[in-house]
Amino acid sequence: MTAKFQTALRLLFPPRCVACGALVESDFALCAGCWREVTFLGGDVCDACGAPVIDGASEMSPLCDSCLYDRPPWSKGRAAFLYGGVGRSLVLALKHGDRTDIVRPAAKWLAGAAQPLLKPNTLVAPVPLHRWRYLRRRYNQAALVAEAMARNLSLPYCPDLLLRVRGLGSLEGLGAAARRQKLSGAICANPKHAEMLHKASVLLVDDVLTTGATLKAATEACLNANAKDVCVATLARVAKDT
Known part of the structure; x- marks a missing residue:
């Protein structure tokens, strides 16, 4: 039947x-x-930010030039695809178009990209939204993808491991320095999860990695709360010259 x-x-x-x-x-x-x-990312990519590098470059150095010059605070990073064309349309539809049906394939793609970052019992958590933005959007797209990915990988998941304690407005159009200044003190560890975060291996999930300022603030919040190490995984990676 x-x-x-x-x-x-x-x-x-x-x-x-x-x-x-x-x-x-x-x-x-x-x-x-x-x-x-869709330009899915794999093979020769920067070990820290997931950006594509010249064929064979990863054998000489696991990092792109940008990350060699300014090493991110997280241990390793990956992205599922480049932010452009159909990939960009998918991210925007998920983020602003109520297309939560995209979560299912997005989580599958990100789980594949994140494989090199995983350790036993890696704790998966999303980059948080401020409550006012959450109320306007009605959901956190990073949290939806993170939860589905954690479920696919049978890993522990904590939706409110981090808190966005200060609203920022839009970060679009801002350079790395301006984003970093605006994000200073905006993200902190949730005190009620202090024991969970202590000595944990954390995988932070977000939708797009542009300058990395948001993920840096989130990573520093985890490390300040005594996390053992932090890796990052994003659905999309803005292309950069490396």
Whole structure:
């Protein structure tokens, strides 16, 4: 009976590409055309920020030039794809378009990208939203992806490990220094999770890594609360010249 119902349901509502709406073979998937337009990251990438590097460069140094010059406070970082084209459209649809159906494939892609960062019992947590922005948006897209990814990987997850204690307004268009100044003191560890965070290996999840200022503030909050180490994973990575 259930099989017949599922067959009828698929006839009425066939699976469609999460990016363009074209017919696809399975739910929560990309069509072949959109898949080709997403630059998934793997192979030669910076070990700290996940940015693509020149072929073979990772054998000489695990870091891109930017991270060699200004090493992030986290241990390692990865991203699922570059922030551009269809990838950018997916992130924006999830972030601003109430497209929470994108969470399922996004979590799968990010889980794959984050494999080199994982340790036993890695604690997964999202970069927090300030409460006013949360009320306007009604959800934290980073938290949705982080929770689904942790579930896929059978890892512990804490949605409020960190708190955004100060609203900032938009960070779009600001350079790294301006973002860092604006974020100073804006993120802290949640006191009620102090014991959980103590000596923990933390994986912080966010939607996009641009300058890294937000993730730096979140990482420093974890380290100040005596986390053992922190890695970061983002759905998308803004391309940079390295």
